[in-house]
Amino acid sequence: MSGRLTIALDAMGGDHAPRMVLRGADLARKRHPDVDFLIFGRESEVGPRLDKMKRLKQVTTLVHCDDVVSDSEKPSAALRGSRDASMRRAVEAVRDGRAGACVSAGNTGALMAMSKLVLKMLPGIERPAIASFFPTLRGESVMLDLGANVQCSAQNLVDFAVMGNVFCRTVLGTVEPATGLINVGSEELKGHETLWAARDQLNELDLPGRFYGFIEGDDMAKGTVDVIVTDGFTGNVALKASEGTAKLVSVYLQRTFKSSVFAQIGYLFARRAMQKLRQRTDPRRYNGAIFLGLNGITVKSHGGTDAVGFANAIDVAVDMVREDFLERIRSDLASIDRSVPAAQAAG
Missing domain, CATH: 3.40.718.10 (Isopropylmalate Dehydrogenase)
Incomplete structure (x- = not known):
């Protein structure tokens, strides 16, 4: 636009x-x-x-x-x-x-x-999903759902994968995203029938990039995939656990550098590196969760953020409009057969 x-x-x-x-x-x-x-x-x-x-x-x-x-x-x-x-x-x-x-x-x-x-909802989408992005060892990944849907069918997970793929390409600029399903293990037989059905369907979809398959919790920070798909219960727990871990590490570092005179002197030498670390892991930088699947753009800012974080949420909204996100997701939804066979969806 x-x-x-x-x-x-x-x-x-x-x-x-x-x-x-x-x-x-x-x-x-x-x-x-x-x-x-x-x-x-x-x-x-x-x-x-x-x-x-x-x-x-x-x-x-x-x-x-x-x-x-x-x-x-x-x-x-x-x-x-x-x-x-x-x-x-x-x-x-x-x-x-x-x-x-x-x-x-x-x-x-x-x-x-x-x-x-x-x-209202976009045609063909049953439920909206909350999506957001966060830092990894390889850059940034998008994850959904983060709490809108506690229980999901295979069809819901497939829809989330399609929407997350478009979001990743539109907002993060990843040309060919890799997509993964969070599971209790990466092996083919791990998990339950709903995950298996979603996996089988995603293997058949002609999405830009590739479907990686099952991933585990530690793959999130590794950046194994660009789009992380899960139900809202698991996604919300994983997100809050990640945020809590980041705060824990931050507090530990502060206490360590204050623990002795030598530690404080060491901080003086490491100050610039620590500033870069704080900037890279600053949650305000990743503020702005998106409600995907709606026939319009709504961005949810964290309630406890400050002006910097809220400005970043506005940035996300501007990017989504400028990149014609809704039109692109409509196009992808219309061109991809996301239906899960009845025998699979029954799980």
């Missing part, structure tokens, strides 16, 4: 909203001078802050919304009682064509429910 692009933002979502959202938008404005923002939120809270950010205000339209979806609100309750919520209005802006994508750091369940209700 060329020309100016509009991104809708939920100003009230996140632990540090609306300050974090506005500061993140201002950072994104500098990176994307051809992007305008449609910001939804309470005028009394957002307006005075926006007035102080003159350059951001020039490319922003603020829409007042009375309601806010709380982090503890159940998705069903949010759907029933929050028709004027900032989150819902941002999603509706995408549906109505006023924005190319929306970004929110609010309640994940509510955002997914609203996005699915308002934007």
Whole structure:
């Protein structure tokens, strides 16, 4: 796409909203001078802050919304009682064509429910999946599902693989991605019948790149494959375990360098290398999970992120629109027979 692009933002979502959202938008404005923002939120809270950010205000339209979806609100309750919520209005802006994508750091369940209700599903996709990318020894990989679907059929896993393949090529720029299914072992007979059925079908698909087969948990960090496919239960546990491990290593390093005078002196010599390590593993750099399978683009920012992380989530939204992600995934879905034989799908 060329020309100016509009991104809708939920100003009230996140632990540090609306300050974090506005500061993140201002950072994104500098990176994307051809992007305008449609910001939804309470005028009394957002307006005075926006007035102080003159350059951001020039490319922003603020829409007042009375309601806010709380982090503890159940998705069903949010759907029933929050028709004027900032989150819902941002999603509706995408549906109505006023924005190319929306970004929110609010309640994940509510955002997914609203996005699915308002934007609808892409033809041929039964369930949406949450996808995100993270660092590996070889670069970056994309993983899905990260929590939208606790239980999945073989057909769901096949759909996730197709969508993850398109996402990897579109956002990460990997020309021929390798795709793998998370299992308890790489051997052919490991796992259960649903995984076997999905594996057999993926072996037959003519996806760009190649289907690697089964992978194990340690293959995630190795970068064995570019697209990691799993059910939402396993994916969410794996993601949170990875985040916890990263924090653990960070704390251990801090304590080690503070443990003695010699260790502190050693840190002075290693400071630049440590800065590079922090930048490479900074979770803000990988902020921005995408709801794949919807007939519109919704990006979920981590609720506890800061302005830098939120700006990165906006970057993901801009990239997906600029690269015509929806059109590319529609094309791939139309050209690939993803049906799982009934005998296999029964598992």
